[in-house]
Amino acid sequence: MHVSHLTLHDFRSYGEVDVPLEAGVTAFIGRNGQGKTNLVEAIDYLSRLSSHRVATDAPLVRAGAEQAVVRAAVVRDGRTAVLEIELNPGRANRARVNKSPLPRARDLVGLVRTVVFSPEDLTLVKGDPSDRRRFLDDLLVLRTPRLAGVKADYDRVLRQRNTLLKTLYAARGPAREGALATLAVWDDQLVATGTELLEARERLVADLAPYLGKAYEAVARGASRDDARIAYEPSVPLVVEEARTGRHETFRSELARRQSDEIRRGITLVGPHRDELVMTLGPGEDQRLPVKGYASHGESWSFALALRLASYDLLRADGDDPILILDDVFAELDTERRAQLAALVSGAEQVLVTAAVEADVPEQLSGAVFHVAGGEVTRA
Numbered sequence: 001m002h003v004s005h006l007t008l009h010d011f012r013s014y015g016e017v018d019v020p021l022e023a024g025v026t027a028f029i030g031r032n033g034q035g036k037t038n039l040v041e042a043i044d045y046l047s048r049l050s051s052h053r054v055a056t057d058a059p060l061v062r063a064g065a066e067q068a069v070v071r072a073a074v075v076r077d078g079r080t081a082v083l084e085i086e087l088n089p090g091r092a093n094r095a096r097v098n099k100s101p102l103p104r105a106r107d108l109v110g111l112v113r114t115v116v117f118s119p120e121d122l123t124l125v126k127g128d129p130s131d132r133r134r135f136l137d138d139l140l141v142l143r144t145p146r147l148a149g150v151k152a153d154y155d156r157v158l159r160q161r162n163t164l165l166k167t168l169y170a171a172r173g174p175a176r177e178g179a180l181a182t183l184a185v186w187d188d189q190l191v192a193t194g195t196e197l198l199e200a201r202e203r204l205v206a207d208l209a210p211y212l213g214k215a216y217e218a219v220a221r222g223a224s225r226d227d228a229r230i231a232y233e234p235s236v237p238l239v240v241e242e243a244r245t246g247r248h249e250t251f252r253s254e255l256a257r258r259q260s261d262e263i264r265r266g267i268t269l270v271g272p273h274r275d276e277l278v279m280t281l282g283p284g285e286d287q288r289l290p291v292k293g294y295a296s297h298g299e300s301w302s303f304a305l306a307l308r309l310a311s312y313d314l315l316r317a318d319g320d321d322p323i324l325i326l327d328d329v330f331a332e333l334d335t336e337r338r339a340q341l342a343a344l345v346s347g348a349e350q351v352l353v354t355a356a357v358e359a360d361v362p363e364q365l366s367g368a369v370f371h372v373a374g375g376e377v378t379r380a
């Protein structure tokens with residue numbers, strides 16, 4: 001797939017901008033702070049309804065404006081659809097496809113798919129477990145958009161359950177009885193949505209793992225395809241072969257076991273919001289080390305790049321060629337890694353690159369060039 005036209009209205013630094021695009025490589029070149037990332041961030045936002053740079057929508061709306069609009073014509077298998085999202089911070093966002101409103105904004109997710117490489121990717125390796133869970137969930141939802149609803153339901157139940165746990169700490173007598181009865185209802189929903197999310201993440205990690213090994217071998221000098229591994233580590237110890245009811249039961253009994261602890265601390269201690277994606281590197285079973293805390297800077301970068309490349313290969317194996325966005329990454333990489341990454345992505349249907357100077361873009365990625373300066377985007 002590729003974007004053939006992008007229009008922004010009050011998005012980030014842009015009042016109004018209109019950019020015709022084409023398949024193949026397009027580079028956006030400009031000095032710092034001119035709005036290159038803002039352009040590709042808009043396309044990424046359409047894909048996942050979240051940004052790779054911020055957790056909330058407010059910074060995406062131009063300062064002083066009330067709403068932003070991102071509109072893109074997306075070509076897939078020769079057919080074009082115009083996708084549009086209206087960002088209304090503090091109120092519901094609205095989405096349209098070919099001008100027809102969708103029942104919910106999140107129904108847009110998955111209609112355009114992006115894989116973004118950016119300097120922030122190092123947090124996949126060095127950051128908190130929540131950064132890795134977010135990586136998994138973003139990929140999960142791109143592959144199976146229905147899971148956006150499961151994730152939203154889980155997050156809602158978790159918030160409500162945590163609020164209830166906080167009130168339970170001080171509750172006595174009938175109030176406590178009532179709150180415990182409500183807790184049992186939240187437990188049911190937490191277990192139902194949590195098990196579905198957890199199982200989907202486990203399947204995703206199993207699907208992604210072979211692509212990761214291959215990608216790491218391609219980006220790290222001298223590595224073999226067994227070196228880089230990922231494993232899903234649930235906070236509820238579950239055995240893969242267990243029947244579905246068994247997995248629910250394990251979750252439920254773990255909640256019961258931790259209940260007094262949860263009430264004392266006022267938070268939910270069991271569930272996929274506490275899980276981890278464990279990353280290890282090493283030539284043999286007995287020589288493996290965690291990437292976080294042990295890997296060198298170069299190895300960490302290679303691992304992060306490999307995770308993105310593996311995501312791209314997996315989405316492609318699903319039968320779709322996602323749009324690749326390389327946001328400011330080449331300046332971060334040494335010459336050898338630059339060339340390797342460029343060679344690996346040059347065959348994608350559409351590659352969007354941002355860089356401060358054209359010299360940062362490897363030769364393999366020559367294509368259309370736009371200059372970005374002072375809010376203007378002009379074809380070179």
Ligand SMILES: Nc1ncnc2c1ncn2[C@@H]1O[C@H](COP(=O)(O)OP(=O)(O)OP(=O)(O)O)[C@@H](O)[C@H]1O
Binds near residue numbers: 011014061356
């Ligand atoms: N909501 C907003 N309203 C107005 N301006 C904004 C908003 N959000 C970001 N900006 C401005 O957009 C500019 C950043 O644009 P962007 O991140 O696209 O830069 P860039 O060209 O990619 O730069 P670099 O090469 O440094 O990464 C900054 O000057 C910032 O102040």
